[in-house]
Amino acid sequence: MYDVIVIGGGASGMMAAGRAAALGKKVLLLEKNKHLGEKLKISGGGRCNITNAELDQRAFLPAYGTAEPFLYSTFSQFGVADTFSFFESQKLPLVVEARKRAFPHTQNASDVLAALEAYMKQGGVTVSRGAAVTRVEATEGHIEAVYCGAKVFSAQAYVCATGSLSHPETGSTGDGFHWLAKLGHTIHKPTPTIVPLSVHDAWSKLLSGTSLSFMKITFYVDGEKQFSKTGKLLFTHFGLSGPLILNSAKKVADLLHRGVVTATIDAYPHTDLGSLEKNIISVFDANKNKVLKNVVKECVPLGTHRGVLLLLGEELAAKKIHLVTKEERKKIVRLLKALPLTIDGLMGFDRAVVADGGVPLEEVDMKTMRSRKIDNLFITGDLLHINRPSGGYSLQLCWTTGFVAGSHA
Ligand SMILES: Cc1cc2nc3c(=O)[nH]c(=O)nc-3n(C[C@H](O)[C@H](O)[C@H](O)COP(=O)(O)OP(=O)(O)OC[C@H]3O[C@@H](n4cnc5c(N)ncnc54)[C@H](O)[C@@H]3O)c2cc1C
Structure with a gap:
């Protein structure tokens, strides 16, 4: 006994x-x-x-x-x-x-x-x-x-x-x-509740294994903004993880009951559109005769260039820098402030913390x-x-x- x-x-x-x-x-x-x-x-x-x-x-x-x-x-x-x-x-x-x-x-x-x-x-x-x-x-x-x-x-x-x-x-x-x-x-x-999110966007899969600090993610239901959070993000082969995502998951679970949940990632939350464009202009000025896909690494957070290039499309990626139009440059800037994702759901118990x-x-x-x-x-x-x-x-x-x-x- x-x-x-x-x-x-x-x-x-x-x-x-x-x-x-x-x-x-x-x-x-x-x-x-x-x-x-x-x-x-x-x-x-x-x-x-x-x-x-x-x-x-x-x-x-x-x-x-x-x-x-x-x-x-x-x-x-x-x-x-x-x-x-x-x-x-x-x-x-x-x-x-x-x-x-x-x-x-x-x-x-x-x-x-x-x-x-x-x-x-x-x-x-x-x-x-x-x-x-x-x-x-x-x-x-x-x-x-x-x-x-x-x-x-x-x-x-x-x-x-x-x-x-x-x-x-x-x-x-x-x-x-x-x-x-x-x-x-x-x-x-x-x-x-503390669980990674599943997403299927092809660009994010290319980033599998990449971890990024100081990212801001904003969630939407049927296009309407819901909430934002800033922190560390990890791209995985099934979607998104890292503290930023794990700590957003419970709220996202509620959003998923209400409609289509999408998200945008601001890769430079502490830089406004104007300043970000200035940074890109200076990179472009130093690389005028190069092709965009060979320069993009210098304009984006480490490890993300392949995903960003996929989002920009082959035609733009293949352009010489001096041929990139002002509107195309602005498109790059807007993209870095709002990388788009569609949230399929929460991962299951097998991946939950x-x-x-x-x-x-x-x-x-x-x-x-x-x-x-x-x-x-x-x-x-x-x-x-x-x-x-x-x-x-x-x-x-x-x-x-x-x-x-x-x-x-
Ligand atoms: C991937 C991952 C990472 C985590 N990282 C952290 C972290 O860094 N910091 C943090 O604070 N928390 C973390 N957590 C959460 C934390 O690990 C758990 O909250 C904690 O381990 C739970 O402990 P517990 O004693 O309640 O149960 P458990 O650790 O789940 O232990 C239960 C035990 O009971 C046994 N058992 C079950 N059924 C029976 C049965 N019928 N007969 C006999 N034995 C049985 C099981 O085999 C198991 O050994 C993490 C969780 C996961 C999954």
Whole structure:
């Protein structure tokens, strides 16, 4: 008999197990994969954006939108500063990069996993890998046992940390949502929220792999302007990604219900049309006898010339610079301020960083992470219905909810 059984060895489950064990509990962690923390290892492109270094809780928590008021009591027990101290205590200091994103100083997500595994080992957590929980047995608002096939495990308290639905190949296949629904919880339908966009425009495909900082994207529904955002953009073989896109996706999802969604990219948001034209004129003056397609590289952001040439058309691209008319030059300038795209949709769960949906916070005592439906169940991490931007906010939720669940389980 264990004191605590944690189901799911992702970020929040490992934190919960380690914390409960540090408080002297006999803990079993059940993980269905052969390895722990598969999603953690791909987080932040393998660098793992552990948290966001905004130490002022009142400035940090509004990033979670409507969940903010629920989170003060949880974060007062384990906040951003505690995340820094925790990883430091595990000999993995963090470094802070642009937009306050904090990473392990080794820039390697596997070291974050190793730190959590060490934390669990220090407390003597029993880790069972390849142990998929197939059934949760409960009577009258109380879990009696969990089953891994024919094997039965019991404990006084259970932490459900099975994650949501993004990147299901990492093990997050939504199992917890099924049990929680059966146990009486409401489950808001998960949808991919921090997710790349799919576009089919041929010019953008030519830019696959190109990453551009300080781009401004503006979205339209049926030609009517909706909203703009500036940031870093990544062209991929399926469309658009990067923080600018990931953090626009939720709003774009709403727009897609209303009509045809198009977008324009301003490649020089800090330069007005007149100044941009002047820059191009000076490039043209220095290259009068060259063909436009051989000069265009000097007029556009690095890595984009092939896409821009496709948009300009073969005839114009083949013209000698001194034959380019004023109107054609203005067309180039206008294009660089509004590269056109049609948004086909959001990519699916397989490419989503985060899916929203899950258990509404009203059904969880956020001081303890205890379910309000089941008296010996604690719920953590991506299972909770909390919207958040990219930039370390998801993992911070895992550290906080995992720690608090482990403290009270
Ligand atoms: C590509 C990508 C990049 C990301 N980058 C960042 C980032 O840089 N910063 C950030 O803050 N967030 C990032 N995130 C989000 C972050 O990784 C997640 O929010 C976090 O890992 C969720 O942790 P979790 O503990 O809730 O669940 P998960 O990590 O999903 O873990 C759930 C675990 O439960 C196990 N499990 C599921 N069902 C069962 C079962 N039936 N029995 C036993 N075990 C089971 C799974 O195998 C899995 O190991 C990223 C996500 C993705 C997909």
